[in-house]
Amino acid sequence: MGHLIKLEWLKMKNYTAFRVLSFLFVLTFPLLLIAGKRIQAPQQAQTFIDSFYSFPTVFEILGYVGNWLAFFFLGFMALLSVTNDYTNKTLRQNMLTGLSRKEFILSKLYFVAAVCGFVTLYYILIGSVFGFFNTPKIYLSDFTDSLAIFGKFYLMCFGYCVFGLLIGLIIKKTGLALFIYLAYTMFIEPGIRWGFHSRVINNSTMHYYPLNAIEDLIPNPLKDKADAFQGNFEGMTIFLSSTEAILVATIYIALFIFLLFFVINKRDL
Amino acid sequence: MYLFDSQLSLDQIRNTMPVLQINGITKKYGRITAVNDLHLTINKGEIFGLLGPNGSGKTTTLGIVLGLIKANSGSYNWFDGSSNNNQNTKIGTILETPNFYPYMTAIENLELIAHIKKAGRENIEPTLELVDLIHRKNSRFHTYSLGMKQRLALAGALIGNPEFLILDEPTNGLDPQGISEVREIIQKIAHSGTTILMASHILDEVEKVCSHVAIIKKGKLLATGEVGSILSDQIQVELISDNNGKLLDLLDNRYEISGLNKSGEKIVFNIDANFSSGELNKLAFENGITISHLLTKKTSLEQEFLEITKNK
Numbered sequence: 001m002g003h004l005i006k007l008e009w010l011k012m013k014n015y016t017a018f019r020v021l022s023f024l025f026v027l028t029f030p031l032l033l034i035a036g037k038r039i040q041a042p043q044q045a046q047t048f049i050d051s052f053y054s055f056p057t058v059f060e061i062l063g064y065v066g067n068w069l070a071f072f073f074l075g076f077m078a079l080l081s082v083t084n085d086y087t088n089k090t091l092r093q094n095m096l097t098g099l100s101r102k103e104f105i106l107s108k109l110y111f112v113a114a115v116c117g118f119v120t121l122y123y124i125l126i127g128s129v130f131g132f133f134n135t136p137k138i139y140l141s142d143f144t145d146s147l148a149i150f151g152k153f154y155l156m157c158f159g160y161c162v163f164g165l166l167i168g169l170i171i172k173k174t175g176l177a178l179f180i181y182l183a184y185t186m187f188i189e190p191g192i193r194w195g196f197h198s199r200v201i202n203n204s205t206m207h208y209y210p211l212n213a214i215e216d217l218i219p220n221p222l223k224d225k226a227d228a229f230q231g232n233f234e235g236m237t238i239f240l241s242s243t244e245a246i247l248v249a250t251i252y253i254a255l256f257i258f259l260l261f262f263v264i265n266k267r268d269l
Numbered sequence: 270m271y272l273f274d275s276q277l278s279l280d281q282i283r284n285t286m287p288v289l290q291i292n293g294i295t296k297k298y299g300r301i302t303a304v305n306d307l308h309l310t311i312n313k314g315e316i317f318g319l320l321g322p323n324g325s326g327k328t329t330t331l332g333i334v335l336g337l338i339k340a341n342s343g344s345y346n347w348f349d350g351s352s353n354n355n356q357n358t359k360i361g362t363i364l365e366t367p368n369f370y371p372y373m374t375a376i377e378n379l380e381l382i383a384h385i386k387k388a389g390r391e392n393i394e395p396t397l398e399l400v401d402l403i404h405r406k407n408s409r410f411h412t413y414s415l416g417m418k419q420r421l422a423l424a425g426a427l428i429g430n431p432e433f434l435i436l437d438e439p440t441n442g443l444d445p446q447g448i449s450e451v452r453e454i455i456q457k458i459a460h461s462g463t464t465i466l467m468a469s470h471i472l473d474e475v476e477k478v479c480s481h482v483a484i485i486k487k488g489k490l491l492a493t494g495e496v497g498s499i500l501s502d503q504i505q506v507e508l509i510s511d512n513n514g515k516l517l518d519l520l521d522n523r524y525e526i527s528g529l530n531k532s533g534e535k536i537v538f539n540i541d542a543n544f545s546s547g548e549l550n551k552l553a554f555e556n557g558i559t560i561s562h563l564l565t566k567k568t569s570l571e572q573e574f575l576e577i578t579k580n581k
Contacts, residue, residue, distance in 0.1 A: 003384075003387075006384065007381070007384055007385065010377070010380065010381050010384060011370060011381065014370075014372055014373050014377065015370075015372060016372060084370075088368060088369070088370055088371060089366070089368040090368050090369065090370055092337060092364070092368060093368040093369070094385060095335070095336065095337055095357065096335055096337070096357060096360075096362040096364060097357065097358070097362075097382050097385045097386060097425075098356075098357035098358030098359075098360075098385055098386050099357075099385050268332075268337065268338045268339060269337045269338070
């Protein structure tokens with residue numbers, strides 16, 4: 001495993017896109033939070049906003065910010081790591097050198113798994129720093145209660161990455177792959193869910209879509225209010241419950257991983 | 270004149286240790302058959318040329334035995350019969366264009382190859398010296414000229430001291446100096462006992478470098494054997510005399526004649542390389558035949574190659 005992670009690291013460490021994406025991610029993650037804190041708001045709203053930055057809410061807010069960043073930066077990174085090997089024909093060269101198809105996919109998976117690990121640690125670090133300075137009284141339970149959200153954050157990052165790898169592997173061409181990655185998540189899947197599924201079967205099954213499940217792992221922190229608002233109206237919630245999201249996302253991630261191996265084994269390279 | 274698999278040359282009998290066996294491989298792309306029931310055996314120590322015009326299925330064949338392309342039928346065995354996936358770590362390969370990470374330096378690219386092959390890094394610099402790129406070892410790949418890229422590909426193929434080298438058109442796109450440099454390097458490597466399989470559409474290259482050759486066209490094997498036996502030097506004779514028929518009979522008793530063609534009074538044929546025109550004159554004179562036109566020229570390998578590929 002270490003051998004394959006190092007292989008991917010040797011490829012990526014000098015790759016400009018990887019460096020830029022990492023730099024932007026490391027920078028924007030805390031900056032977005034700082035920017036939010038600097039918003040001048042009326043007194044009542046201010047107390048509400050301040051509560052975002054104290055334990056344990058800070059992990060929900062930061063997690064939601066991380067949700068967007070992971071969708072863009074981590075997903076892109078994973079996708080580019082595959083299309084990079086296609087456009088330079090180095091995937092073919094890797095095989096010629098003696099890497100097996102299976103090892104190629106494993107090296108990508110292990111590498112993104114490791115990156116997601118670092119990102120999650122970074123998330124915990126930033127959340128802890130903000131929480132530490134903004135929480136009047138800190139209890140150990142603030143962390144132990146948050147363990148579940150740490151796990152879900154990791155699963156979310158990994159989910160975006162695996163989806164990025166799959167789109168990159170199927171499409172091969174960088175520009176088109178990025179377009180489809182974005183278009184699927186932002187338009188196609190929501191379009192199918194709201195425009196088609198909900199009209200045919202209007203129940204919570206319309207939420208059982210891969211990217212929706214991954215996104216709902218760390219939902220908008222205001223979702224309870226949204227559910228309260230929307231829920232009574234349609235007779236169902238607009239977000240998956242935490243357990244549902246974990247279950248559905250895990251199943252789709254497993255399916256994506258299966259497809260990664262399936263596609264590469266079918267192909268002439 | 271065709272030596273097929275079943276007829277082994279002396280050299281092969283002495284040293285039959287197959288490194289690669291191809292058993293009836295067929296690959297179709299839609300209606301086009303790129304490789305058609307191909308059988309080949311390559312033994313240890315041979316420098317085997319796979320010769321054929323463009324589009325004859327050379328690269329597809331190499332792609333199949335390297336596990337990149339899936340054949341429709343047939344099989345292949347590497348080394349001692351095992352066809353496991355890691356065979357490529359024991360093989361050095363150049364297939365078509367050199368493929369490296371453009372944003373990485375020569376050293377970094379070779380380190381990556383060494384990493385995949387689980388080979389030591391100690392022979393990276395000597396290899397760069399062998400292909401004369403040591404002075405550019407820290408330049409990024411995308412700054413290289415085509416010749417340099419090709420030489421780096423050769424260096425990449427040599428990382429980890431492979432037992433077997435596969436070179437697909439190794440001098441493609443190089444200038445004359447580059448071509449001779451690359452050939453020199455290949456010959457140097459061959460002297461060290463490495464088995465080489467080289468695909469090429471350039472006859473001259475195969476003749477200069479290889480010990481064995483297989484000629485393929487439209488995916489079909491036309492001939493295989495030692496270079497000398499397949500691509501032998503022959504003499505082409507153009508002749509007009511007052512009794513062509515009798516003269517041919519006389520010649521046929523002494524020499525091997527092939528490729529006979531008549532155009533009007535003139536006959537054209539190929540004859541063994543030990544034939545001399547003096548002898549022909551003498552033979553004609555002794556039998557009372559008058560020769561009015563006689564022209565002999567050595568057939569080039571090029572012509573012979575064209576002939577082999579034309580008739581099938």
